[in-house]
Amino acid sequence: MRADRPGPLRHAWLRKSLLLLLLAGLWEALARWQDNALLLPSALQTARAFAAGMLSGELPGYVAASLAVLVQAYALGVAGALVLTSLALGSRSGRDLLETLTAMFNPLPAIALLPLALLWFGLGRASLVFVLVHSVMWPLALNAYAGFGSVPETLRMAGRNVGLNGARLVFQVMIPAALPAMLSGLKIGWAFAWRTLIAAELVFGTTSGQGGLGWYIFQSRNELFTDKVFAGLAAVIAIGLLVEGLVFQTVERLTVRRWGMQRQAPGSPG
Template sequence: MSALLEPPIRQEFVYAAPPPAGVAVERPLSRWQRLGQHALWRKAFILLGLALLWEGAARWTHNDLLLPSFLQTAQAFIGGIASGELLTRTAASLFVLLQGYAVGVLAAFVLTLLAVSSRIGRDVLETLTAMLNPLPAIALLPLALLWFGLGRASLIFVIVHSVMWPLALNTYAGFQGVPETLRMAGRNYGLSGLRLVLHILVPGALPSIVSGLKIGWAFAWRTLIAAELVFGTTSGQGGLGWYIFQNRNELYTDKVFAGLAAVIVIGLLVENIGFRSLERVTLKRWGMQR
């Protein structure tokens, strides 16, 4: 009797709620879409496309003296690394570049600190940048040769000129863009002078400072290669620009392109490893970049 009074047991079902009207349903990404979300793979595909265009143009011209193919250039590049010649030339250029770049960065920060500290310093910075920033660094090479002779000092001089002014302008513009609220907050905490610059202005101007460092690096790198193309050796050892110039005279066009490829590879490594790491530990850490 009690069994007849028990309600029947119904089978349970789970129904998925329909998506709200007007809301798109997210679908799982395909393999190619997942690859497309990584900047490294996107850039690799771009480089692959450029290499294919290069190879096609070389085969169309069919003149190795004017335009060697990508494969010939790659062979010359690997051969230069295997023989050690390309590595030696690159190391010589980078050693000079780092010296000039460091001096230029130091000089730019000193000028900028003077500009934010006094009105006279600001006038000096504005006057010098208006005069010297439009002046190409390579145009000072004849004077550098006259003053410092045929050596490393002349290269460092033109590199300092190419780095100093764009970095000083970017840094000063970044300091000027720091909100007055942050400056007042720093003063309320008793900060002034150099402490105010280091704890308030520098963190607030980090995007402009890093941008100036990147611009200064690019200017310095191309100025060094151009200067080495003009007079070549420094202290009896030529750099990467001299390597390009020598092979151009000997009509080794594949080695010329290999030297240019070395310039490009170094630029890519510095941009994607050096400055990206710098941005990661500065801009993103301070909350200045998403």
């Protein structure tokens, strides 16, 4: 029997693009049926508002302000998580410290710390960085610790048998073996931090005299520019998709998938 040839929809990006077009068509139809741009602007109106904001430089300015805070806080959160994980791997007291702190703080929503952050650091970037570090640190520390703990003892013994000890064993055996769990923690921390940042900016707006993307959405809502509100939300989604597709999937493809440590989904690009 003749085998079926792969069709044009074998590419995941093409299937997802068609799905997005379908959703945009449904949105356009619903908006035209509602016929109230103040409550629900159409997809075309939102696209025009998005394009106008990008061309004027207004929207990129708000996006840049948000990403500047996010990158700083994300780096600090990753560093803190790695320190906690190193302590947990090095001693029993460090493990107890990590387990206690994560049990206390991981279930605590970062946005709930915003009143304390405002009290301690005032209305500025430091308050945002504080709540975002909280968003990143705990899920990454948990995943990294679980990843290192799941490294098989036979793999460690194999590394020692070929002469790997100390830092060489950690960097050439332990970290590659724990990388899938660490990448999962990095993605979770990124998602938590990104949505916490937008929520925090919606609450108290500008930092250091310059507003972020959440403030742009809030300000547009106050001025009844609903199409700009949707354009801001579209920017939030677009940045999330870009980071997931261009950063995390690229890292996964160059590391854990190439090493055969993660199964590739059917239809996904090689």
